[in-house]
Amino acid sequence: MEIPKTYDPKITEDKWYAHWLKHKFFKSTPDEREPYTIVIPPPNVTGVLHMGHMLNNTIQDVLIRRARMQGKNACWVPGTDHASIATEAKVVALLAEKGIKKTDLSREDFLKHAWEWKEKYGGIILKQLEKLGASCDWDRTRFTMENDLSEAVIDVFIDLYNKGHIYRGVRMVNWDPQGLTAVSDEEVIHKEVNSKLYYVKYKIEGSDEWITIATTRPETILGDTAVCVHPDDERYKHLNGKRVIIPMVNRSVPIIFDTYIDLEFGTGALKVTPAHDINDYNLGVKHKLEVIDTIAADGKMSAAAQFYIGEDRFAVRKKIAKDLEEMGQIVKIEDIKNKVGYSERTNAVIEPKLSMQWFLKMDQISKPALDNVLNGEIKLIPEKFVNTYKHWMENVHDWCISRQLWWGQQIPAWYDSKGNTVVAKTIDEAIEKFKSQKLEVKKEDIKQDEDVLDTWFSSWLWPISVFDGFKNPDGKDIKYYYPTNDLVTAPEILFFWVARMIIAGYEYQGKKPFTNVYLTGIVRDKQGRKMSKSLGNSPDPIELIEKYGADGVRVGMLLCSPAGNDLPFDDSMCEQGRNFSNKVWNAFRLINGFEVSSDIKQNDANKIAIEWFDAKFNEQVEIINDLYSKYRMSEALMTTYKLVWDDFCAWYLEMIKPEFVDGKSLPIDKATYDATLVFLEKVLKVLHPFMPFITEEIWHLIADRSEKDCIIVAEWPKTKNETADIIKHFDVVMEVITNIRNIRKQKNISPKEKLQVFEKVNQGEVIKTYDSLIIKLCNLSSFEYVTAKVDGAFSFVLKHAEYYVPLSQNIDVAAEKERLAKDLDYNKGFLKSVQTKLANEKFVANAKPEMVENEKKKMADAESKIKAIEEQLAGLN
């Protein structure tokens, strides 16, 4: 069979993915093995795969695949999130295209459209994950709004309400005037923008005096109910007890005094609009100010504003500035930068707004979640996030959990015609509750709360609800898989989601939901910008996979993404991954092309090579295992990469590769061939979590295997905890080889020309074991030992010996002298530094004894090397 020179992922990826599915290798059911569980951070149903998902899910897949090979019962649960705001916005937009307004539809009809949308588009992202090679147990796919999960959400709401953790009240919330809903603090993104600071003068009532305030939001002037100054501010002390007239609306409001005021900002006088700013609101509560809500839910001026009614707040900002200017009440306008809150979902400017909402009290319920991260029961990786987490948890605010949307779990609160409230699962239960409170109600008078719950109020239950922990608390699944092992997610949702899952975990299972939280970085573009749809700077992952292969993309991404570090993405990273795939492919091609002969006896070089790689492999896999245990994924990959490329391909295969004679490759002995195949299998196994497809392909090409004998379920190589001497010896051998190659290169000698090399051992015993390898890898005609130096030869000196390479060309004595002199200088400098150290009484007295011993050894080595160089120099004269 002709095997192509380059690896083609297209012919392997779909084939093996289908094969894995067919044999149910991703499937997990509880058994007696140790479980290893990951629940996917459920992507939004609205989502299409972006680079963040790629990184995230590649890491999860690597962890899951390795655990599977280690013989654990690996279970990766996939699913999607209903994403209230985002999905509702999509559906509204889609309906708008058809000329349908949401307000024209009943709730039921709207939800019908939404479900249709979900069925049609909701699964795209999971399909895309298959291309990446994600080995999720697809039979376990869940959706945060399917019946069982929704029921859990409702039950939890009722339970928390009954425990007194949930309350309803009027609070200032972050209002999204586009999504027409409240959003939580965490869903507000603060951005620095260029704004104008308007200095507006207000007339002091009953006087000719004016007071100038500074504001970035003049449109809220119409809702002002006070002007506030600092009690220590000399400029305004005389205004105590005075009132000012709000322009246009001509309302008389008090001047109040509060230390909250920043004396430096603007004029030191602040207009107070309790309805439209959280700080003003707090001032208002403190000073018992009137609240005038001048901006309606849609961001337009309300009737209470009296002017500009029905016009958008930003249009009004310009208009009122102009009108005030004409009235002569604008003192000046300055350009400033300030921070403005934007809705994470719709990107609309958030309007602080007073409204009736449901809240979850966080202070008590979050306690175990804080403690168990601080005490290490749950680990955040990298650790630096513990500080951030602590800070947030210690200053946590009550969570606004109601959203003015239809897509989501409707709040199970019921109101009678008089405004009495009960919380119950069904209307019938609600009637019972009203009755038990001695309230006579008729079914038709009872109305359910219109709002739905925040999406995170459902996804915080995810690690429990995907295993039916609410529906079936004693079920096999929840008992077996919970707590899960690792959670892989982005640091931006540490509070949105991770912290809240931990809270829910302790509240409803009395146990942590997971042990390790691996926080990935954010994928950015080359200019450091976050990848986003609006910027159009995110490459299409599917196109990348087409171009570089899934394995190449996986490797490319992981190579440069340590935990918690942002990843500046560039296509060339995938190129490195693709090149690596090809390297692996060609290692296979070489081995596959060997002609094997049982008649040939294994030579010493091969024997030694095998012994060495066996030790090297063992050593490196130990390191790789250790890196995995510390979740240092990119380092585990880099170590694997070097094990394959450098140790296996560049060294081992070159050592055992049969010689090429008379236009024909010689055969390889059977023993060496067999050992090499075993090594290849082992190497493929270690590679498999990172490169699932190519490893599976080669696994099947190198042997006749049964359908079920797949690398995906092969056993992770076992290691011994020992370092063989052979590795140390080899380091010296490699140095010798590099030096000889160097001379060849410098003297411009063809690699085909055979050279002679002589070794003069100065120190330690003569080890001839590796000679045959040196001869082979350097293409030598002979490698011999001498006791005296060889005249007229090129040479180099290592720690223990001198090496001579006689060449037909004449030695450039001057150049050679210069080179040696340089070498001598270096070694003398080294010796001096060691001697100085040893001469330092304080060093000898204070340093650890082995440190001193080591220095002495260094001194001896340096001295012998210097002697050797000096002899050579003398020989050149």
Place this chain on the structure above:
RNA sequence: GGGAGCUUAGCUCAGCUGGUUCAGAGCACCUGCCUUACAAGCAGGGGGUCACAGGUUCGAACCCUGUAGCUCCCA
């Protein structure tokens, strides 16, 4: 404004409890090779005042203090 963290080669990052002339890896770059596994390759090579300034120590990339720049979180 409050808090956390970062700054090591052109880029992305290692560098564990200070200790080898400790300054390292991969990529990129330069030079020479189309050597029948791989040019998506091979063999070599050049790159760094470890942000800056002090201090502690026999010894500092590592510990301490200050300065500058960047990032994130909270308000």
